[in-house]
Amino acid sequence: MSAPVLSADRVTKSFWLGKREIPILRGIDLQVAPGEMVALLGASGAGKSTLLHVLGLLDAPTGGAVNYDGRPVHDLSVVERARLRHQHVGFVFQFYHLIPELTALQNVTLARMMQCSVLQYWRERGAVRTAATTLLDEVGLGQRLQHRPAELSGGERQRVAIARALLAQPRVILADEPTGNLDSDTANGVMDLLFRINRERQLAFLLVTHNEEVARRCHRTVRLKDGVVVG
Amino acid sequence: MYRPFLALRYLLSRPINLLGVLGVSLGVWAMIVVVSIFSGFLRVVGEHVRSASADVSVLQLEDARYGELRRAIEADENVAATAPRLVHYGLLHRPDESPPPPPLLGRGALQGGDTPFLFLLGVDPERERATTGFAGWLQAVDGERRVADAEHPFARIDGLPVVVLGEDRMIAGGLHRGDRVVLHTGRLERGADGGRALVQVTRRDAAGNAISPVFAVAGAYRTQHVGYDGNNAFVHIDELRALLDLPADAVQEIAVKVVDRATTAATAERVARTVRRLQGYGNVTESRGGPVALSWRERHQAFLDSVEWQRGLMKLVLIIIMAAAVLLMVATLSMMVTEKTADIGILTALGGSPRGVMTVFLSCGLAITIVGIALGLIGGSLSAVYLDEFRRFVRAISGIDLFPVKVYNLDRVPHELDPWWMLQVAGIALLVGAVVSALPAWRAARHDPLVSLRGS
Numbered sequence: 001m002s003a004p005v006l007s008a009d010r011v012t013k014s015f016w017l018g019k020r021e022i023p024i025l026r027g028i029d030l031q032v033a034p035g036e037m038v039a040l041l042g043a044s045g046a047g048k049s050t051l052l053h054v055l056g057l058l059d060a061p062t063g064g065a066v067n068y069d070g071r072p073v074h075d076l077s078v079v080e081r082a083r084l085r086h087q088h089v090g091f092v093f094q095f096y097h098l099i100p101e102l103t104a105l106q107n108v109t110l111a112r113m114m115q116c117s118v119l120q121y122w123r124e125r126g127a128v129r130t131a132a133t134t135l136l137d138e139v140g141l142g143q144r145l146q147h148r149p150a151e152l153s154g155g156e157r158q159r160v161a162i163a164r165a166l167l168a169q170p171r172v173i174l175a176d177e178p179t180g181n182l183d184s185d186t187a188n189g190v191m192d193l194l195f196r197i198n199r200e201r202q203l204a205f206l207l208v209t210h211n212e213e214v215a216r217r218c219h220r221t222v223r224l225k226d227g228v229v230v231g
Numbered sequence: 232m233y234r235p236f237l238a239l240r241y242l243l244s245r246p247i248n249l250l251g252v253l254g255v256s257l258g259v260w261a262m263i264v265v266v267s268i269f270s271g272f273l274r275v276v277g278e279h280v281r282s283a284s285a286d287v288s289v290l291q292l293e294d295a296r297y298g299e300l301r302r303a304i305e306a307d308e309n310v311a312a313t314a315p316r317l318v319h320y321g322l323l324h325r326p327d328e329s330p331p332p333p334p335l336l337g338r339g340a341l342q343g344g345d346t347p348f349l350f351l352l353g354v355d356p357e358r359e360r361a362t363t364g365f366a367g368w369l370q371a372v373d374g375e376r377r378v379a380d381a382e383h384p385f386a387r388i389d390g391l392p393v394v395v396l397g398e399d400r401m402i403a404g405g406l407h408r409g410d411r412v413v414l415h416t417g418r419l420e421r422g423a424d425g426g427r428a429l430v431q432v433t434r435r436d437a438a439g440n441a442i443s444p445v446f447a448v449a450g451a452y453r454t455q456h457v458g459y460d461g462n463n464a465f466v467h468i469d470e471l472r473a474l475l476d477l478p479a480d481a482v483q484e485i486a487v488k489v490v491d492r493a494t495t496a497a498t499a500e501r502v503a504r505t506v507r508r509l510q511g512y513g514n515v516t517e518s519r520g521g522p523v524a525l526s527w528r529e530r531h532q533a534f535l536d537s538v539e540w541q542r543g544l545m546k547l548v549l550i551i552i553m554a555a556a557v558l559l560m561v562a563t564l565s566m567m568v569t570e571k572t573a574d575i576g577i578l579t580a581l582g583g584s585p586r587g588v589m590t591v592f593l594s595c596g597l598a599i600t601i602v603g604i605a606l607g608l609i610g611g612s613l614s615a616v617y618l619d620e621f622r623r624f625v626r627a628i629s630g631i632d633l634f635p636v637k638v639y640n641l642d643r644v645p646h647e648l649d650p651w652w653m654l655q656v657a658g659i660a661l662l663v664g665a666v667v668s669a670l671p672a673w674r675a676a677r678h679d680p681l682v683s684l685r686g687s
Binding site: 053056058059078079082083085086087091093095097098099101102106110111113114115116117118120121164168 | 232233235236237240241244573574576577578579580581582583584585586587680681684
């Protein structure tokens with residue numbers, strides 16, 4: 001059996017309020033296999049987003065280990081974590097987080113720009129634009145390439161964010177309530193897209209959601225309560 | 232790649248950034264224009280002073296004889312000619328007027344001609360012509376005030392010795408060629424008790440009465456040096472010697488013309504050594520007092536230094552103003568960082584490092600600075616070059632003269648663009664811009680991306 005694309009080994013995370021320690025994650029063990037779609041369920045304050053940030057190397061764990069493809073990555077330098085975050089993980093957030101000054105196409109190509117020098121990007125720009133256009137076409141925005149976020153609906157913005165997450169060809173997508181800000185019809189459309197991507201690309205997903213129905217469609221569900229995996 | 236790309240997008244999408252560009256370019260513009268005018272003014276004033284001065288002046292001569300000194304000085308390989316001078320002082324007025332009151336304190340230093348006091352320079356016209364711009368000063372006057380015979384400017388009129396006045400003074404006094412003027416002056420004489428007393432200088436009239444000497448106005452001269460013409464009048468050196476009872480060869484100053492102007496200062500030093508040796512003094516550094524030889528620049532050093540000092544002070548003030556103008560950029564960049572906290576979060580999630588985020592905002596600040604510097608340099612250079620045209624235009628449409636150049640005896644607003652100064656301005660602006668950009672950029676780099684990712 002291949003190593004989990006992403007795993008947490010007794011991960012703890014605490015915040016400090018003055019001299020008082022507030023534990024958020026209390027020894028999380030979690031594995032996400034290649035191509036697996038895992039739903040992360042839990043009430044507000046259970047630690048879902050914090051776990052996602054720790055697993056995505058946006059935040060450092062207080063204790064335990066985070067492994068990518070079996071390799072510990074939690075104690076790497078800031079620069080190495082940034083590079084690995086780009087190569088290994090794609091993020092999809094509830095609030096899309098697109099750059100408002102950029103068009104849909106530019107928002108997607110930005111993901112590639114993050115790791116290229118000016119010269120390198122100049123040489124690759126044709127291929128990068130083609131890949132970004134293909135991805136936007138794949139998420140149903142082939143006609144909206146030159147639109148800025150303000151000119152797109154909520155669902156369209158989330159599709160741009162999904163295309164952006166896919167461009168760097170990550171090993172796993174970390175999605176933090178990707179439909180939490182959408183109406184139910186649009187949310188269903190976005191979820192269908194995510195499941196299709198998972199199926200067609202065999203891409204691993206760790207999906208934070210409150211929606212039990214969405215969770216049931218995933219391969220596996222992990223429930224968090226007060227910073228502990230309860231099921 | 233994302234750093235310059237995003238920086239450019241942020242800059243172009245936020246018109247308020249123009250405020251930062253405007254601040255930098257205004258600061259640079261002011262530094263270029265004002266210092267260019269000061270430099271031009273300094274150059275022109277230097278030229279004017281130079282045109283009214285001998286290359287080297289031998290001063291503080293006592294009981295000196297020109298013939299002996301001339302031979303020694305002209306033996307120097309870099310000396311082309313010399314001219315003897317006597318320097319006296321006095322009050323000039325019309326015969327039918329009372330002597331004017333003494334000048335008010337603080338007046339007359341700039342324009343000249345507005346105080347009755349003046350220096351009376353006794354010169355040898357032939358030698359003066361060969362040594363200084365004397366001939367040109369006479370030729371510079373047009374019309375009825377011009378000396379009738381420039382070859383013999385001190386030819387007597389109706390048997391009277393003549394005086395050549397500065398044109399400013401001649402106009403101010405309402406004088407015409409041939410008019411009579413009375414000279415009131417004095418000299419120190421040793422009395423019977425051995426002490427020195429100021430005695431009025433007089434002549435004897437036909438009846439043997441002591442009267443103040445009378446001169447006829449031969450005409451006017453004009454130099455470009457503000458203040459010189461109004462405060463100096465020329466008479467023939469022999470007339471002044473006779474008036475002051477000085478020996479035929481007596482001299483108080485010697486004007487020296489050099490061959491190679493590039494070595495004027497060195498020539499002045501050699502001349503000083505020669506004259507001091509002949510007069511029985513040691514080197515200037517060895518003994519105080521006695522004759523000195525000064526280059527034209529040394530002689531007017533205090534005046535030229537005062538203009539230079541004003542220019543230096545102005546530079547300092549302008550640098551401070553520019554730094555304040557550049558601070559406008561801090562405000563706009565800080566606003567940008569505050570607005571872009573959500574972007575900082577997503578850039579980090581996409582693989583951006585704190586240093587990368589910092590570079591984005593630092594690039595914005597540097598781009599604003601560089602564009603501002605470029606516009607300021609171009610605008611400043613064009614403004615300096617065409618300032619006089621602008622002045623004429625404003626005067627033509629409004630009657631207001633923004634820069635009354637005649638006050639300084641100038642034809643146009645002077646300017647001198649100094650590439651080294653422009654480079655310094657650009658360097659200072661870039662340095663200040665980089666420092667003030669670094670503050671908001673550093674704040675952006677320290678921003679916790681999770682706050683913005685959670686915050687929306």
